[in-house]
Amino acid sequence: MNIATDRHTGRQAYARHPLQRAQRIFAMRDAVLGAWEQRVRASVRGADQLLTPILINTLPAFFDNLAEALTPGHPRENAASNSNVPAVHGNERARMTNYGPEQVIQEYQIFRDCFAAVAHEAGITLRSKDWQVINESIDSGIRESIREFTSMHEGFRRSxxxxxxxxxxxxxxxxxxxxxxxxxxxxxxxxxxxxxxxxxxxxxxxxxxxxxxxxxxYHQGQRLPLALSRFDVLPLVQAVAGQVNLQRPGKCHVQGQSVTGWWCENSLRRALENLLGNALKYGDDGPIGVRVEATHERLFITVHNGGHAIAPEQAERIFDYLRRENDSPAPGWGIGLPFVQNVAESHGGSIAVDSAPETGTSFIFDVPVDCRPFVQPPGAPNSDS
Incomplete structure (x- = not known):
């Protein structure tokens, strides 16, 4: 994997010729996640009952953030800086599992152990400054995940x-x-x-x-009613991007791979329209990059723009219903991003934001490739047709 072309489409490359050591750290991802899943299933209460897409959750994004933080010259300080990925992890753990705070903390501790073990097996020596970044990442990840985990248990705020x-x-x-x-x-x-x-x-x-x-x-009023069907999401992404390009030729660029799975096509289309509309509003008239990929039975759709970064105090509230900053120059009702979050959560997934002045803003839409087990009520027929 070339670090100069990372997972966020359009992000500025910070190392034209990345060090071999940094490349080897990025290459550890599948091994770390595989070891982590095995250990978590064996030792974390309730984890053995979770399907892989729910168990893996946002860990691929957290690993990539950590690898970036360990890359010389990259502006990311730790895996939690300029990113709400840990908060999204806590959010999804509250919604999709029977975990308590102890299990969330235990998962992060196991992640640290697996990262160290795989690095040792790969012959990568973790220096004292590396351990400082790793420990700061784990500690920050735990704090932000637990804060969101407890907040979710106080009640949902969707409309x-x-x-x-x-x-x-x-x-x-x-x-x-x-x-x-x-x-x-x-x-x-x-x-x-x-x-x-x-x-x-x-x-x-x-x-x-x-x-x-x-x-x-709907009895609980928390999730969208979804009509699931099996389709390739890449043509859908290309079609929504094409609508943008009809009005603004060459504005939106799509990269990635075909991913066929079970989702609600109408809801995904509307979520993508909102994400691209948001990128148009706040992208400072720059290009919009969209990337589609799948890993460990999770679909990741990343929408990136190079506009002004979201201030940290605003990032915490960006998904709040009807929340808009008073000095925002762009029109809108403050509903689009909460709706995107609801679409992701209704599919058993999540939406994360990563924003910094050096890298621009990326929204990461992350759901299971097969959402049927997380959407249909218990006992509902599960047809493969």
């Missing part, structure tokens, strides 16, 4: 109805514009095309209203 209402503006705008154009003299072919647009987006709006009614009647 499904408001999120859906926010997204209804898109098809309504298309319907309104098409209807206005129909009032002008036009060729029959153009009339037919506009009528087709109105019909298509009316159906989409009707589906959103149905989701809204389902959400209002």
């Amino acid at each position: 499904i109805a408001a999120g859906l209402s926010h997204d209804m503006r898109n098809p309504l705008a298309v319907i309104s514009t098409s209807a206005q154009l129909l009032l002008r003299p036009a060729e029959p072919e153009r009339v037919a095309a506009l009528a087709h647009k109105i019909t298509e987006h009316s159906k989409r709006l009707d589906g959103m209203i149905e989701e809204l009614l389902d959400s209002l009647s």
Whole structure:
């Protein structure tokens, strides 16, 4: 793996010719995660009952952050700096497991042991300054994970109805514009095309209203109702990016691999529209990079822009419903990112943000490749067709 081209598309390269030692640390990821999973299943109460995508959680991102922090010249101080990945880990542990705080802490301790053991087996000597970074990463990770873990147990703060209402503006705008154009003299072919647009987006709006009614009647009111199907997510990402490029040619660049899994296509499309719309608003007119990849049965979609970094005090509140900073120049209702978070969490996953002046801002959408075990109620049929 070339450190100069890391997992965040578009991020500035800090080492044109990375040291061999740093490359070897990045190459340890699969071995560390494999050893970690084996030890956690054997020693952490309740871990043996978790499927791999839920158990692995955000650990790949945490490992990459740590490897960056151990890379000479990289601006990341430790695995938790400029990133809410540990907080997302605690969030998902609260939602998806029967863990208590003790199990969350134990997982981080095991991660440190596995990282050291794999490094030793690979012949990589961890120096005193390396251990300082590792220990700071683990300590910060524990603090942030436990803080979010306990916060999640105090209650969820989502509003499904408001999120859906926010997204209804898109098809309504298309319907309104098409209807206005129909009032002008036009060729029959153009009339037919506009009528087709109105019909298509009316159906989409009707589906959103149905989701809204389902959400209002949902017993807990915390998760979106999802219609799961099996599809390749890469064409969906490319299609949403293509919509951006129709308005702003060459603005959005997609990289990555085809990943076929079970998700709600409509919800993922709307989440991607929100993430790319957010990147357009706050990207300082720079390019937008999107990367699609899968590892350890988890799908990662990273949306990166090079705009001004999110201030640390704002990053903690960025997913709060209707939260907007008073000095923000971009219009909006403060609903899009909470909706994206709800989509991720409803699929059994999470959304993380990584932002710093040197690297720009990346939103990491992270869900299981097969979401069926984490979405369908117990006893529901699980068809492979």
